Amino acid sequence: MLRSEDHFLEIVDSLFPLEHEHMLVGRGDDCAVLQCPERLCMSSDLFLEDVHFRTRYFNPEDIGYKGLAVNLSDLAAAGARPLGFNMNLIWPGYLDESFCRRMLASMAELAREFDLALSGGDLSFGRSLGLAVTIWGKSPERNMLRGQGQPGDIVFIVGEVGLARCGLILLEENDPELDRFSLAVGRHLRPYPLVSQGRELTGMKEVKGLMDVSDGLARDLPRFLGPDHGLELYQDFPVHPEVRAFCRDRQKEPLMFTLRGGEDYALLGVCSEKNWEKLHTGLQDLKKIGNIVEVPGIYLKGKKLELKGFDHFEKK
Amino acid sequence: MLRSEDHFLEIVDSLFPLEHEHMLVGRGDDCAVLQCPERLCMSSDLFLEDVHFRTRYFNPEDIGYKGLAVNLSDLAAAGARPLGFNMNLIWPGYLDESFCRRMLASMAELAREFDLALSGGDLSFGRSLGLAVTIWGKSPERNMLRGQGQPGDIVFIVGEVGLARCGLILLEENDPELDRFSLAVGRHLRPYPLVSQGRELTGMKEVKGLMDVSDGLARDLPRFLGPDHGLELYQDFPVHPEVRAFCRDRQKEPLMFTLRGGEDYALLGVCSEKNWEKLHTGLQDLKKIGNIVEVPGIYLKGKKLELKGFDHFEKK
Numbered sequence: 055m056l057r058s059e060d061h062f063l064e065i066v067d068s069l070f071p072l073e074h075e076h077m078l079v080g081r082g083d084d085c086a087v088l089q090c091p092e093r094l095c096m097s098s099d100l101f102l103e104d105v106h107f108r109t110r111y112f113n114p115e116d117i118g119y120k121g122l123a124v125n126l127s128d129l130a131a132a133g134a135r136p137l138g139f140n141m142n143l144i145w146p147g148y149l150d151e152s153f154c155r156r157m158l159a160s161m162a163e164l165a166r167e168f169d170l171a172l173s174g175g176d177l178s179f180g181r182s183l184g185l186a187v188t189i190w191g192k193s194p195e196r197n198m199l200r201g202q203g204q205p206g207d208i209v210f211i212v213g214e215v216g217l218a219r220c221g222l223i224l225l226e227e228n229d230p231e232l233d234r235f236s237l238a239v240g241r242h243l244r245p246y247p248l249v250s251q252g253r254e255l256t257g258m259k260e261v262k263g264l265m266d267v268s269d270g271l272a273r274d275l276p277r278f279l280g281p282d283h284g285l286e287l288y289q290d291f292p293v294h295p296e297v298r299a300f301c302r303d304r305q306k307e308p309l310m311f312t313l314r315g316g317e318d319y320a321l322l323g324v325c326s327e328k329n330w331e332k333l334h335t336g337l338q339d340l341k342k343i344g345n346i347v348e349v350p351g352i353y354l355k356g357k358k359l360e361l362k363g364f365d366h367f368e369k370k
Numbered sequence: 371m372l373r374s375e376d377h378f379l380e381i382v383d384s385l386f387p388l389e390h391e392h393m394l395v396g397r398g399d400d401c402a403v404l405q406c407p408e409r410l411c412m413s414s415d416l417f418l419e420d421v422h423f424r425t426r427y428f429n430p431e432d433i434g435y436k437g438l439a440v441n442l443s444d445l446a447a448a449g450a451r452p453l454g455f456n457m458n459l460i461w462p463g464y465l466d467e468s469f470c471r472r473m474l475a476s477m478a479e480l481a482r483e484f485d486l487a488l489s490g491g492d493l494s495f496g497r498s499l500g501l502a503v504t505i506w507g508k509s510p511e512r513n514m515l516r517g518q519g520q521p522g523d524i525v526f527i528v529g530e531v532g533l534a535r536c537g538l539i540l541l542e543e544n545d546p547e548l549d550r551f552s553l554a555v556g557r558h559l560r561p562y563p564l565v566s567q568g569r570e571l572t573g574m575k576e577v578k579g580l581m582d583v584s585d586g587l588a589r590d591l592p593r594f595l596g597p598d599h600g601l602e603l604y605q606d607f608p609v610h611p612e613v614r615a616f617c618r619d620r621q622k623e624p625l626m627f628t629l630r631g632g633e634d635y636a637l638l639g640v641c642s643e644k645n646w647e648k649l650h651t652g653l654q655d656l657k658k659i660g661n662i663v664e665v666p667g668i669y670l671k672g673k674k675l676e677l678k679g680f681d682h683f684e685k686k
Contacts, residue, residue, distance in 0.1 A: 079513050083581075085412055085447075085448050086412050087509045088411075092408070093404070096404060098458050098491050100458050129400075134401070144416065176502070197403055264400075
């Protein structure tokens with residue numbers, strides 16, 4: 055058991071360094087004082103038990119990892135260099151010290167990989183485990199916004215989509231064939247934040263806009279395109295082999311499944327048709343998925359698709 | 371009922387302006403881009419139902435107010451000028467739209483008073499209502515730290531202590547005489563953040579250190595003094611008249627009660643004995659409470675007091 059707040063802080067201090075080039079006053083005072091770039095990116099995400107994860111199939115390391123990774127993904131989509139984060143932890147009494155250590159050690163490992171300072175936070179008891187992380191970093195010179203594409207432009211993705219939803223379903227159902235879908239399961243438990251890809255894309259002036267896909271393409275594409283535009287999908291839309299296999303087993307339509315899947319934390323970008331070759335050659339992981347059209351909606355062979363993505367307030 | 375995430379965001383946008391001199395890219399993209407001072411203060415606090423507040427006696431306006439106010443108090447203790455905040459909201463399905471509007475309108479009013487930008491956040495369903503706010507602001511040139519006092523120095527408070535605990539007990543017990551203790555009750559429901567006092571004190575070079583008292587003097591004084599020092603309390607320690615009346619009714623020792631009380635969000639400061647008159651004349655709300663001594667502990671007439679403050683992990 056965690057004996058006291060001080061006991062918890064000891065664990066934190068043993069895992070997260072108190073020194074960082076951007077931290078003038080670190081944790082332990084009323085608030086941190088940070089040496090900041092003039093343009094700062096900041097983003098917050100909740101990561102809650104039984105909403106965003108379950109302790110039945112997330113081990114402590116997965117929770118610590120993903121609670122921070124989803125925040126890194128927001129900075130990735132802004133092309134920012136992450137520098138630090140504040141961590142609010144809601145801690146239920148029934149979890150033990152070892153759970154806490156393992157969870158935080160895994161978070162600390164990811165923080166170290168990206169050279170992040172833990173700049174503060176808060177701790178409270180609660181009925182179920184929860185993390186609320188606010189991440190901050192150096193913004194690039196230009197703002198990587200949504201709604202920057204024009205009709206005819208190419209929309210592309212970096213990373214995979216659909217895999218994480220496939221993993222989620224398999225884990226929820228405790229499927230005996232989890233091993234057949236190790237990529238999908240891994241993508242749900244530990245999405246890798248595409249920070250370096252986001253920074254690289256931001257550095258290429260041909261990329262007009264960028265966004266991370268957290269709620270699924272069905273929901274995020276309209277946000278990315280803006281209210282006046284839609285997307286005509288290519289017929290060879292890149293559906294991942296594991297998603298294909300999963301959909302074959304369950305008689306689902308793989309494209310529709312992929313478009314509805316959330317939590318992949320892939321990046322969505324846009325460039326003009328003429329710049330595509332240049333971009334594509336420079337960054338080989340890009341996959342183009344469609345062309346922007348003048349009417350809202352997502353289309354395949356000119357036919358509008360009926361789609362819904364993830365909304366915390368809507369019934370699934 | 372809140373119909374969707376977009377519905378919630380509509381309410382937010384109707385209450386919190388999207389424009390702010392320090393917000394280059396506002397809410398609605400992957401992350402905000404902020405125009406930052408070089409030295410930035412940042413702090414986070416959780417504010418959770420049935421841990422930090424109860425909906426039985428906190429109305430929606432109180433919750434919205436206090437969820438932000440406790441964060442402002444952290445910046446007050448750093449002498450910082452608050453500029454903006456991110457708000458993570460955990461929303462239980464049983465609350466209705468009117469509750470949400472009232473809560474956020476009250477938070478927006480406090481934000482307006484301090485000219486704060488709402489720079490982002492996240493929203494999720496959850497079992498009970500919760501807020502996790504991260505506030506940021508301009509740090510003063512010098513760091514207002516803990517552990518700066520020396521033996522003989524005077525420790526003082528700005529604001530009252532003990533009142534909020536008195537209010538909490540009365541509210542928890544649904545006491546029929548709540549009206550007799552309106553200050554105490556008000557202090558628990560709506561602690562006013564002492565931002566201008568914090569900035570003023572920071573501007574006076576005689577003030578060596580500053581801290582906000584959120585967990586009670588019994589717990590916060592040792593943190594403020596550091597491991598090598600203690601405090602000899604003055605015998606005329608300022609116990610508030612409502613706390614006196616409360617303790618008389620219940621046969622409690624008023625000083626001990628006051629020292630154990632948390633959540634007042636008063637400020638604790640330290641200066642040398644010779645500078646006290648100057649400080650006191652400049653800022654009339656200061657009350658000196660004791661002198662620093664060379665041994666850890668809190669003393670009255672040379673006798674060490676047995677005290678404990680608030681710890682989220684310890685039984686009360």
